Amino acid sequence: MIPCIRRAAAFCLLLLVALLVNAARVQLFEADELDDNPANRRATLARYEQPRGNILVGDEPVTGSEDTGEQLAYERTYPHGPLYAPVTGYASQTYGTTLIENAEDDILSGTDPLLAPLPLWNEFTRGRQPGGDVVTTVKDSAQRAAYDGLGGRRGAVAAVEPSTGRILALVSSPSYDPGRLSGTGSAVTDAWAGLTTSKSQPMLNRAIRQTYPPGSTFKIVTAAAALDSGVVSDPDEPTDTPSPYVLPGTSTVLPNEASGCGRASLAEAIRVSCNTVMAHLGVEVGLDGMVEAAGRFGFNDSGLKIPSGVAKSNFDTEMSDDQLAQSSIGQFDTTATPLQMAMVASAVANGGDLRYPHLVDRTTTHDGDPVQRQGSRSYRQAMNPATALRLQRMMVDVVENGTGSNAAIEGVTVGGKTGTAQHGIDNSGTPYAWFISWAQERNSGRPAVAVAVVVEDATANRADISGGGSAAPIARAVMRAALDG
Amino acid sequence: MTATRVDAPPPELRLPKRRGVELCLLIGAVLIPVCGYAAVGLARNGAVPPDVAGYGGGLGLLALLAHLAVRFRAPYADPLLLPIAVLLNGVGLVLIYRLDLETPEDQAAPTQLVWSTLGVALFIAFVIALRDHRVLQRYAYLSVATALVLMTVPIFFPAVNGARIWIRVGGFSFQPGEFAKILLAVFFAAYLAANHNALAYTGRTLWKLQLPTGRVLGPIVAIWLLSVGVLVLERDLGTSLLFFGLFVIMLYVATGRTGWIAVGMVLAAVGAFVVGSFEPHVHSRVEDWLDPFASIDAGQGPSQLAQSLFAFAAGGMLGTGLGLGHSVLIGFAAKSDFILATAGEELGLAGLTAVFLLYALLVARGYRAGLALRDPFGRLLSIGLASILALQVFVIAGGVMGLIPLTGMAMPFLAQGGSSVVTNWIIVALLIRVSDVARTPHPDPTGAVAPVMEDES
Numbered sequence: 051m052i053p054c055i056r057r058a059a060a061f062c063l064l065l066l067v068a069l070l071v072n073a074a075r076v077q078l079f080e081a082d083e084l085d086d087n088p089a090n091r092r093a094t095l096a097r098y099e100q101p102r103g104n105i106l107v108g109d110e111p112v113t114g115s116e117d118t119g120e121q122l123a124y125e126r127t128y129p130h131g132p133l134y135a136p137v138t139g140y141a142s143q144t145y146g147t148t149l150i151e152n153a154e155d156d157i158l159s160g161t162d163p164l165l166a167p168l169p170l171w172n173e174f175t176r177g178r179q180p181g182g183d184v185v186t187t188v189k190d191s192a193q194r195a196a197y198d199g200l201g202g203r204r205g206a207v208a209a210v211e212p213s214t215g216r217i218l219a220l221v222s223s224p225s226y227d228p229g230r231l232s233g234t235g236s237a238v239t240d241a242w243a244g245l246t247t248s249k250s251q252p253m254l255n256r257a258i259r260q261t262y263p264p265g266s267t268f269k270i271v272t273a274a275a276a277l278d279s280g281v282v283s284d285p286d287e288p289t290d291t292p293s294p295y296v297l298p299g300t301s302t303v304l305p306n307e308a309s310g311c312g313r314a315s316l317a318e319a320i321r322v323s324c325n326t327v328m329a330h331l332g333v334e335v336g337l338d339g340m341v342e343a344a345g346r347f348g349f350n351d352s353g354l355k356i357p358s359g360v361a362k363s364n365f366d367t368e369m370s371d372d373q374l375a376q377s378s379i380g381q382f383d384t385t386a387t388p389l390q391m392a393m394v395a396s397a398v399a400n401g402g403d404l405r406y407p408h409l410v411d412r413t414t415t416h417d418g419d420p421v422q423r424q425g426s427r428s429y430r431q432a433m434n435p436a437t438a439l440r441l442q443r444m445m446v447d448v449v450e451n452g453t454g455s456n457a458a459i460e461g462v463t464v465g466g467k468t469g470t471a472q473h474g475i476d477n478s479g480t481p482y483a484w485f486i487s488w489a490q491e492r493n494s495g496r497p498a499v500a501v502a503v504v505v506e507d508a509t510a511n512r513a514d515i516s517g518g519g520s521a522a523p524i525a526r527a528v529m530r531a532a533l534d535g
Numbered sequence: 536m537t538a539t540r541v542d543a544p545p546p547e548l549r550l551p552k553r554r555g556v557e558l559c560l561l562i563g564a565v566l567i568p569v570c571g572y573a574a575v576g577l578a579r580n581g582a583v584p585p586d587v588a589g590y591g592g593g594l595g596l597l598a599l600l601a602h603l604a605v606r607f608r609a610p611y612a613d614p615l616l617l618p619i620a621v622l623l624n625g626v627g628l629v630l631i632y633r634l635d636l637e638t639p640e641d642q643a644a645p646t647q648l649v650w651s652t653l654g655v656a657l658f659i660a661f662v663i664a665l666r667d668h669r670v671l672q673r674y675a676y677l678s679v680a681t682a683l684v685l686m687t688v689p690i691f692f693p694a695v696n697g698a699r700i701w702i703r704v705g706g707f708s709f710q711p712g713e714f715a716k717i718l719l720a721v722f723f724a725a726y727l728a729a730n731h732n733a734l735a736y737t738g739r740t741l742w743k744l745q746l747p748t749g750r751v752l753g754p755i756v757a758i759w760l761l762s763v764g765v766l767v768l769e770r771d772l773g774t775s776l777l778f779f780g781l782f783v784i785m786l787y788v789a790t791g792r793t794g795w796i797a798v799g800m801v802l803a804a805v806g807a808f809v810v811g812s813f814e815p816h817v818h819s820r821v822e823d824w825l826d827p828f829a830s831i832d833a834g835q836g837p838s839q840l841a842q843s844l845f846a847f848a849a850g851g852m853l854g855t856g857l858g859l860g861h862s863v864l865i866g867f868a869a870k871s872d873f874i875l876a877t878a879g880e881e882l883g884l885a886g887l888t889a890v891f892l893l894y895a896l897l898v899a900r901g902y903r904a905g906l907a908l909r910d911p912f913g914r915l916l917s918i919g920l921a922s923i924l925a926l927q928v929f930v931i932a933g934g935v936m937g938l939i940p941l942t943g944m945a946m947p948f949l950a951q952g953g954s955s956v957v958t959n960w961i962i963v964a965l966l967i968r969v970s971d972v973a974r975t976p977h978p979d980p981t982g983a984v985a986p987v988m989e990d991e992s
Contacts, residue, residue: 052906054788055918059902061784062922065929066895070888072938076847077884084848087828089837092849092861 103181215405265471268380332378568625654960675725773942854883
């Protein structure tokens with residue numbers, strides 16, 4: 051009997067070994083595969099079982115988390131509704147994340163290993179950290195000024211601090227309340243369907259994801275190219291622009307909106323916005339020189355991240371001379387995001403040193419201990435410092451004596467440039483009103499803010515739409531807000 | 536048989552009683568679940584539950600009473616059995632309490648605590664009242680009759696979740712098949728102890744296998760029919776497998792004939808195949824086992840088995856920690872059949888291995904007692920009881936982890952289920968008794984266990 055008992059015991063041991071080997075198979079070797087199974091809700095549950103970290107403007111959070119008591123416990127709230135949607139994006143249990151909510155998701159959801167006090171130990175214990183916070187560079191007053199200035203009209207505003215690249219305002223209008231997309235269920239899917247099919251495209255972030263023909267505001271880039279390349283050595287000297295100006299290789303005459311452009315100097319051409327002079331200078335600089343100059347400002351860069359990706363602003367690299375002439379005054383295929391044009395103004399204001407635009411100042415742990423700080427870094431030297439000084443004078447002249455008088459601020463040095471961009475088939479679409487500008491306190495050595503405003507106002511009387519009329523007052527309000535405090 | 540010499544235990548061995556060891560182990564066995572209870576509270580609410588002292592005290596008192604019963608009535612009993620049972624029961628209570636937090640409308644832990652108390656009470660009663668396990672041998676046929684009745688009754692009650700193994704009276708549910716396990720083990724042990732010589736006679740030899748004679752084939756066929764009957768009428772694959780496996784092991788131990796094993800395996804395989812192919816409830820279980828993720832691919836969401844595998848996988852090596860897993864996603868039966876998934880997720884492979892080793896130790900001590908005993912009935916009884924635990928753990932643990940087709944069965948001591956926990960306490964009480972008899976020194980080796988001598992002739 052005893053040998054049989056031993057064999058039966060051995061059989062039981064075999065069962066034990068089978069269980070242990072199988073447990074190791076499930077829990078170790080196949081664990082990753084099982085964890086990643088789309089039907090396994092653990093990853094989703096873990097993500098929403100703690101409050102998400104907040105996105106801060108100044109010291110104030112512009113996001114929140116609300117315990118719904120449902121299986122996916124915490125839902126995102128946005129106390130300011132549509133105001134900060136172009137900054138934060140949305141964090142939805144149904145539709146994922148966008149913009150900062152997406153770019154800084156690891157910090158906000160608490161999975162970033164940098165959040166853990168002891169990263170390796172944490173890997174071992176698999177503890178989840180409370181979500182960290184993301185502090186933005188946005189200034190609440192500037193953001194509100196831009197949002198109120200647009201007042202629901204279609205358009206966008208981007209404002210940066212020229213000396214650092216900090217983005218002070220990023221507004222797209224009309225906007226939407228990202229809180230409507232936070233949770234799950236039919237209310238959310240209905241809101242999504244409404245927002246994505248709406249003609250006004252409220253979820254489109256026009257400030258960084260939409261490109262517009264920049265029109266006359268692009269003349270700053272052309273002027274910088276002309277001065278840097280030596281095509282123009284003295285901006286006050288009359289140019290040899292033929293009048294009327296016929297686009298090279300064609301019989302098309304390029305019209306001027308302004309009068310007195312005949313052989314106007316560069317400074318005069320910027321002040322009253324002469325198409326002919328700038329088109330002519332662009333051709334003089336040549337395709338390669340123009341592409342190179344535009345590239346130094348950020349055109350044709352598809353990798354710009356703030357940290358969300360910015361749409362590529364375009365300046366064609368292969369063109370005939372007549373196309374180059376049109377491109378040099380911001381028409382033809384030349385397109386730019388509002389942020390791109392703010393960068394142009396910023397480069398001029400900062401002596402040609404274009405700082406890399408960024409929206410996130412720093413990330414912190416839940417307790418406020420710093421995790422990562424985004425320092426200021428140079429994007430490129432957009433132009434010679436001497437060229438920048440000359441352009442600053444010209445842009446100030448535009449505000450003081452030219453088309454941009456609506457942007458003037460008492461006691462503050464303000465430089466600007468208007469633009470009215472034709473678009474659509476045969477330019478039949480409602481023109482876009484542009485204004486780019488910068489402002490510097492008289493007693494300060496550094497410019498305080500550079501702004502780009504675009505208003506695509508389909509409802510306004512066509513004749514009223516101009517950079518100086520529609521866009522400049524908004525830029526003025528944003529600069530005013532940025533200068534205060 | 537040539538094992539006579541080997542089978543006779545050393546006559547002059549004076550074994551220590553080891554009650555102090557048992558008491559020390561019991562302290563640990565009570566402290567571990569108390570810490571687990573506190574850990575659940577800390578993980579969920581950031582505070583130790585206020586009633587942790589009461590809970591610990593209650594469990595400690597039960598353990599102490601059980602210990603005193605053993606100390607005075609079974610002083611030579613194996614010191615590992617009681618602490619392991621207390622530890623497993625305590626851990627089970629913690630796991631059920633932890634799952635209760637997810638299902639506020641369905642509180643199972645208080646009921647389980649009452650059943651555990653009843654189980655310990657019955658344990659004490661058995662240890663005190665049953666002075667010698669050989670008394671049970673007299674009631675062999677009464678046992679089997681009772682077992683048959685107990686197993687037949689649920690057929691007349693409505694099926695619960697596909698299986699007819701429950702008796703429900705009012706809000707009180709009861710699984711008589713659990714008690715039938717012990718009764719059948721008693722009957723098998725008694726029957727085989729009395730007839731093993733006859734059964735060992737061989738009939739024809741078929742290619743190296745010595746087949747039993749037709750005359751003694753009757754009982755095994757009867758048991759096989761009983762198992763298949765349980766399977767078909769109650770749709771309970773697990774119990775069927777358990778009964779049959781138990782019988783085959785005990786038969787093999789009693790007769791030493793591999794022929795029995797072969798016949799048993801063939802019969803089991805045929806039965807399992809036929810029923811698995813044609814009985815829809817069992818068939819769907821087999822399908823699930825072959826492809827646990829089929830329902831996901833079909834767009835119907837994960838099956839219970841898939842959810843169970845997800846839970847184990849989420850545990851990994853060290854687990855998520857008590858109270859921090861999501862095994863409640865398994866849904867129905869998370870506290871009973873699938874309780875092991877909670878252990879796997881929250882305690883990890885490390886904790887699961889510890890649980891398996893506790894069961895292994897319990898089974899090993901049962902086998903140890905069987906080896907040390909001198910009477911064939913006691914020997915077969917302890918082997919049978921230990922094998923019940925081993926098979927049951929394997930069937931349900933293998934089922935919820937995708938090793939074998941899933942069958943509804945309670946994880947001994949851990950799972951929610953009153954009949955189960957009471958039964959397991961009785962099993963441990965019987966093992967305490969037989970181990971006490973096995974380890975009690977006998978001044979006259981031929982006196983107390985005289986009948987054993989007819990064993991190996």
